[in-house]
Amino acid sequence: MVILDNLKTGHKENVHPKAAFYLGDKGDAALLDKIFTEHQIDTVLDFAGLIQVGESVKEPGKYFQNNLGKRRKKSQLILMVSLSISLRK
Numbered sequence: 001m002v003i004l005d006n007l008k009t010g011h012k013e014n015v016h017p018k019a020a021f022y023l024g025d026k027g028d029a030a031l032l033d034k035i036f037t038e039h040q041i042d043t044v045l046d047f048a049g050l051i052q053v054g055e056s057v058k059e060p061g062k063y064f065q066n067n068l069g070k071r072r073k074k075s076q077l078i079l080m081v082s083l084s085i086s087l088r089k
């Protein structure tokens with residue numbers, strides 16, 4: 001299992017000791033390339049989001065950028081998973 005987290009709200013001690021951990025942002029294309037090169041990944045679960053309702057009302061742009069604006073990068077992530085699977089077949 002591979003965990004990617006920028007630790008903006010998360011805590012490293014919650015990561016399972018057997019998981020490969022990468023500190024970084026899910027919108028970082030170069031880091032995603034590195035992770036997909038170093039690991040055979042066939043499934044991605046994306047729980048990386050900001051969730052504070054009050055803060056989201058005060059700073060909607062921050063939430064749009066983090067939770068929706070990185071959708072293009074998310075598409076890239078899905079594409080990388082698909083490629084990774086088809087290259088192994």
Ligand SMILES: NC(=O)c1ccc[n+]([C@@H]2O[C@H](COP(=O)([O-])OP(=O)(O)OC[C@H]3O[C@@H](n4cnc5c(N)ncnc54)[C@H](O)[C@@H]3O)[C@@H](O)[C@H]2O)c1
Pocket residue numbers: 004005006007008009010011024025026027046047048049050051066
């Ligand atoms: N907690 C709930 O009850 C609940 C219920 C339904 C859905 N969800 C959804 O699950 C997801 C996670 O919720 P949670 O309660 O675990 O929140 P959380 O804040 O505990 O965990 C989110 C993690 O994502 C990381 N993160 C945020 N943006 C990132 C980014 N751009 N790149 C890398 N890492 C990033 C944070 O550092 C944190 O570790 C959210 O999308 C939330 O809407 C949560």
